[in-house]
Amino acid sequence: MTRTLTEELQSVLIDRSLAAPRPADTIEAVLARTVHATESDPVADGPGGRLRRQRRQRREPTRPGPLFGRRHHDRPDRLSIVVAAAALVIVGAGVTAGVRHQLGAHHSAELKTATSALASVAASAAAGGAGDQPTSDGLGRSYAVGTPEPVVPGASSVRACAVASLVLSIPAGEADGSSVVIRATNVGAAACSLNGFPEVRVAATASTPAAATELNRWLRPALRPISGLGLTAPGTAVLTHGQSASAVMEAFDDDPASCELRSVIQARMPGGSTYRTFTRPIQTCNLQLHQFIADLATRTASSGSAGSR
C-alpha cells in the first residue's frame, strides 16, 4: 500500500511534534512571568519596575516560580496591590518614556505590550487633548483587548453612545512611536455604552495623508473573533459623564526593516464624518489596533457601584 504525500506529511508532523520541549520548565516560566510576577510589590519596584522585571525575566526564562501550585488564600493582599498600582500609574505616567529610552530602541513584542498596557492605564490619569469626533457604538468585528474588562450588569440596557457624545483624544504616546492610546470620553449628560474600535489612519504629514486602503492593512486586530470557534462578543464599556475608554494601537518591531515612522495619526469614531488629526509619532510595522476598553477609573467605578462579573 502506498502512502500519499499528505499521509506521509501528517506522519512526519506527528513524529516531529514529539520532539517538542517538555512542558514542565515552560509552565514554570510562564507562571513566573505572569501570575507570580503580579504578586510582587509594585511600589518596591518603583516607577517602571514592571518593565524592568519583565525584561529581566526574558533573560532568565526558566527561573523557577516560587509560588507554583500555591493556593489562592496564600496570596498577598491584592487590595493593597491594586491601590499601590494606582499610585504607580500616576507616577509612572510621567516617566514611561524615559524608562523606555533607557531600555533601548528595539523592544521585544512583550515589552511593547507591557508598556502599552501601562500607557493605557496611565491614560486615565494623564491629561489628554480634546477632540470633537462623533461616534456610534462602532462594533461589528473584532477584538483583542489590552486589559481585562468587567462586563457591567445592565450594560445591555444602556444606549450606545451617540456620535456627538464622545470626544476623541490621543494623550502623548511613546516617544519612539511604538504605541499610542486613543481615548474616547463621554461628554454627554447620560451614561452610554461603547464597544468596538476607532477608525484610524496614519500619515507622514497632515497635508499628505496616505490612502485609507493602504493604511487599513496595517491595522490588524491582534485577535479577531473566530466565528467557527464560538468566540462571543467582548464586554461593553459603560461610560457615565466624564468617563473614558481607551483603544491601544501598537507596533511590533520584530522586523525593524518593515518599520516606518509616521508623525500624524487621524482618528474618528465609526459613523463620524471627519477625522481628527493628532501629531503623534507611530511606527507602521505590524501595527495592531485594539478594541476600546474602559479606563481604570471607569472600571473601578463600575466594579464599585455595580460590581463586576
Added chain:
Amino acid sequence: MKVEAEDQANRDERFVLFVQTHTDALLRSAYLLTRDAPDAEELVQDTLAWLYPRWAQVELAEHRLAYVRKSLVNRFLAGRRRLSSSEVRFDDALELVRDEGYPDATTHVDQRLEIWRALGELSERQRAAVVLRFFHDLADADVAEVLDCRVGTVRSLISRSLTALRLAGAFDEEGGSTYLRTVT
C-alpha cells in the same frame, strides 16, 4: 475593589489550570512552526504571558485553546526568524540514525527528512497553513480565520506548499510516494 481582587484571583487560578493543561499541546504546535526547541519555548511563553492580562477576554471564547493557538500563530508570523533553508539540524541527523525500523529504511528516512527539511523552506505563512491543516486537522475555513485571510488564499498556500513538498519528497503527480510502494 474587593470584588475585583477576587475576580483576578479566580482568573489567575483558571489561567494556571489552562497553562498546566495545554502547554504541552502548545509547545508541539510551536515546535512545528519554529522547528527549534528554545524558539518554541519562547514563543509559548511570550504568547501566554501576553494573553495573561487579557485572560478575561480569552475566557469569552468557547474554545480557549483554539483562541490561544491563533494568538500563538499570529505571534509566530509576526516575528519569528526563518531557519536557513541550507541549515541541517543536528536532530535531523539523529533521526536519520534512529529511524531504522522500516523496510528500505534509508530511502524512507531520506524522504521523511526531505519533507521535514522542505517544511523549513516554506514561508512562515505556508508552514503555518500546513501545520494547521495537516497537524491540527482544521478545515480550510478555520485555517483562514486563524491566518486572517480568505479561504482561497489558504488553498493557494497549501497547494503551493504541497507542490514544494512533493518535489522535495519525490512524490508523483497524484501524490503517491515513489519511495514507499512497500510501506503500509
